[in-house]
Amino acid sequence: LGDVYKRQVMKTTYFLKKSLFCLLLFASFTSISKADYPLFWQRYTADPWGIEYNGRLYLFCSHDTYNPQRGYGYFMNDITCISTDDLKNWTDHGEVFHAKDSRWGAQLTWAPCVVYHNNQFYLYYGDGNCGGIGVATSNSPIGPYIDNRDTPMVDMNTPGVQPGSGQWGMWCFDPSVWIEDDGQAFLYFGGGDPGNSRIIKLKDNLTEVEGKAIHPNTPGFFEASFVHKYKNKYYYSYAGHHFSFPANIEYVMSEHPMGPFSQPGLILPNPPINDGFNNHHSIFPFKGEYYIAYHNREVAYVKGEADKRSREYMRSVCLDHLIHNEDGTIRTVSATRDGLPQLKYINPYKRNEAETMAKGWGINTEARKSAPDNRIVSSANDGDYIKVQGVNFTKEGLSKFKAFISCGAPKGGNIEIRLESENGLLIGTLNIVPTGDWESWKTITTDVSIPNTGIFDLYFVFKGNKEDFAHIDYWEFTH
Numbered sequence: 313l314g315d316v317y318k319r320q321v322m323k324t325t326y327f328l329k330k331s332l333f334c335l336l337l338f339a340s341f342t343s344i345s346k347a348d349y350p351l352f353w354q355r356y357t358a359d360p361w362g363i364e365y366n367g368r369l370y371l372f373c374s375h376d377t378y379n380p381q382r383g384y385g386y387f388m389n390d391i392t393c394i395s396t397d398d399l400k401n402w403t404d405h406g407e408v409f410h411a412k413d414s415r416w417g418a419q420l421t422w423a424p425c426v427v428y429h430n431n432q433f434y435l436y437y438g439d440g441n442c443g444g445i446g447v448a449t450s451n452s453p454i455g456p457y458i459d460n461r462d463t464p465m466v467d468m469n470t471p472g473v474q475p476g477s478g479q480w481g482m483w484c485f486d487p488s489v490w491i492e493d494d495g496q497a498f499l500y501f502g503g504g505d506p507g508n509s510r511i512i513k514l515k516d517n518l519t520e521v522e523g524k525a526i527h528p529n530t531p532g533f534f535e536a537s538f539v540h541k542y543k544n545k546y547y548y549s550y551a552g553h554h555f556s557f558p559a560n561i562e563y564v565m566s567e568h569p570m571g572p573f574s575q576p577g578l579i580l581p582n583p584p585i586n587d588g589f590n591n592h593h594s595i596f597p598f599k600g601e602y603y604i605a606y607h608n609r610e611v612a613y614v615k616g617e618a619d620k621r622s623r624e625y626m627r628s629v630c631l632d633h634l635i636h637n638e639d640g641t642i643r644t645v646s647a648t649r650d651g652l653p654q655l656k657y658i659n660p661y662k663r664n665e666a667e668t669m670a671k672g673w674g675i676n677t678e679a680r681k682s683a684p685d686n687r688i689v690s691s692a693n694d695g696d697y698i699k700v701q702g703v704n705f706t707k708e709g710l711s712k713f714k715a716f717i718s719c720g721a722p723k724g725g726n727i728e729i730r731l732e733s734e735n736g737l738l739i740g741t742l743n744i745v746p747t748g749d750w751e752s753w754k755t756i757t758t759d760v761s762i763p764n765t766g767i768f769d770l771y772f773v774f775k776g777n778k779e780d781f782a783h784i785d786y787w788e789f790t791h
Contacts, residue, residue, distance in 0.1 A: 349630030408455030438485025472525030478505025503535035558582030
């Protein structure tokens with residue numbers, strides 16, 4: 313609260329020194345800028361799985377790719393990864409696993425689960441077409457992940473999976489892996505009916521099952537298995553009561569990872585701006601606090617998608633605090649737009665990767681062709697912008713801004729550098745001219761003027777060209 317208060321005081325002091333225009337701009341900003349959800353705007357993402365690694369929070373997400381030409385459906389065949397260390401600005405790592413990287417021929421990659429064990433990352437995913445669960449591995453959280461198995465790790469022939477119940481039978485997907493302190497791992501999965509939840513042990517290699525799957529007590533279960541442990545209690549949470557709409561995130565508790573489970577409760581009601589559609593979550597600690605990641609349909613709404621059926625397949629990931637009560641139950645989460653504090657501010661006086669942002673409107677990112685491990689901002693044209701939240705301008709006399717840019721378009725354009733909103737105080741303009749092709753990069757510099765030191769939201773607004781005219785690798789402010 314101290315940091316938040318300090319930031320607001322800095323902002324208020326700054327704007328009181330400005331003209332009436334700036335005061336009106338500030339009033340407008342406070343009413344429109346709050347947005348903890350959605351976290352990510354470049355692409356549609358869902359089913360977020362969160363893990364903490366080396367001081368960063370990584371979210372692994374299904375990548376929704378709805379196309380009206382193809383018709384309605386969850387056509388997800390790769391996994392998007394984003395990460396943060398401040399809960400506001402997220403680095404876009406792109407698609408870290410694709411179904412084509414599955415030896416056994418997976419066609420879809422639904423609802424990832426990622427765990428880190430024995431110095432390796434394991435990414436579990438469901439193939440909704442084949443009715444199986446695969447696992448891919450990597451030495452890095454951002455991949456690449458490869459599935460070298462000749463068959464799914466779990467499918468309809470795995471002991472204990474069948475028979476399914478309900479009108480659709482067993483849905484063999486939505487994996488969740490929990491690893492005990494002694495190394496014993498458990499896989500939770502299933503869907504389609506309350507009788508279709510399953511638990512099975514994994515072998516030490518985490519890529520093979522051991523024994524037979526069992527069905528635990530999960531009243532109201534429909535899909536989206538997730539298990540976490542807190543103070544010697546195990547929490548099996550899932551999307552429940554789907555048949556009675558809307559789908560909520562519910563849970564049962566146990567003192568053993570395989571049950572018996574009891575005391576059903578509610579964790580998260582169906583989120584706002586979700587049309588009552590499905591939800592899928594994960595629960596995890598980050599820097600000593602617990603959080604719940606989930607999804608809604610807000611980006612589709614903001615982008616003007618009027619067809620409700622289309623919005624079902626255009627989801628966006630969200631994040632909120634989660635609190636365990638003293639008696640071991642979980643306090644029902646209220647979804648917030650701005651409920652999380654920024655844990656640290658952005659230092660503008662060093663190299664900052666362009667693909668790290670709080671919001672990317674109209675832009676996308678891609679791997680740089682000459683340096684595939686390096687991701688860049690692309691698809692930037694007139695009216696698009698990037699928002700970087702909480703930039704700490706502490707040095708007086710700031711005079712220069714530079715960015716590493718390529719322009720393969722026939723003509724260039726401008727990048728306006730603004731504070732507090734895409735229409736906010738203009739502090740400089742970067743003129744972009746063609747560099748020859750998209751792999752010809754140069755540092756472009758411009759003068760900037762920031763009247764006061766303080767903490768501000770920074771916007772890069774693309775102007776003057778209706779086609780993609782600027783790819784950005786990184787940026788920095790200097791004297």
